[in-house]
Amino acid sequence: MKIYDIEGFPNPLRVRIAVAEKGATDKVEFVPVDVMSGEHRSDAFKTKNPDATVPMLELDDGTCIAQCNAIAEYIDGVFDGPSLTGTNPKERALIAMMNLRAENGLMNAVGAYFHHATPGLGPDLETWQCAEWGNKQKEVAGATMAYLDSVLADNEFLAGDSFSVADITAYAGLVFADFAKVEIPENLGNLRAWRAKVAARPSIAG
Structure with missing residues (x-):
């Protein structure tokens, strides 16, 4: 299978971590x-991919799967290793x-701030901006x-005692926040400690 992406960008990072967690980097x-x-x-x-976004997964039969959550769902199901999306209905739901809370409230909120309230990726790619919306989303983040x-x-x-796609999304969101200069407040010690622990995982630290 092929994964179309750009290394170093936040959403591609989510998929790359998921693939590494499943021990499948050499199979993609x-x-x-x-x-x-x-x-x-x-x-x-x-x-x-009519979404015009990366990452995108292309299977050997030509099927194309976009959207990080859908790609992660496929990767989790097709490769061996600890589940990233849950092993029973309650786990999967939680x-x-x-x-989704990490994606909407952090990853997407930081993205809205970056693309709307900063120069973002430059005028050729940022064809419409609303700074008021971007700054509001910074508050959401x-x-x-x-x-x-x-x-x-x-x-x-x-989502409990096991590492999951929720942790991957939140971690990538914080990486994006660093890039966009949206800092984790000093008083959020639990989040800071969790981030350091996740950053040390082999799938991230290498």
Whole structure:
């Protein structure tokens, strides 16, 4: 299978961590997409993924799967190793809930701030911006960090005792926050400690 992405960007990072957690990095071909030149918006790419986003997974039979959560679901199901999405209905529901909270409240909120209230990726790619919306989403990201910190006061990971896609999404969101200069408040010690622990995992630290 092929994964079309750009190394170092936050959403591709989510998929790369998931693949590494499953011990499958050598079973996947990563195909670089020149996002900065707009390759992801080309007709050829949009034929495979009309979302015009990376990452995108292409299977050997030509099936194309976009959206990080869908890609992670497939990766978790097709490769051996500890589950990242849950092994029973309750686990799957809790992980899905926390993953969406991390995605909407942190990853996407930081993204909205970056793309709307900063120069973002530059005028060629940032074709429409609303600074008011971006700055409001920065507030959302801060509130979500505080919420995640409260969850981690009683849990080793965001959805309980096991590392999951929710942790991957939140970690990538914080990496994006660093890039966008949205800092974790000093008083959020649980979130800071969790981040250091996750960063030390072999799938991330190498």
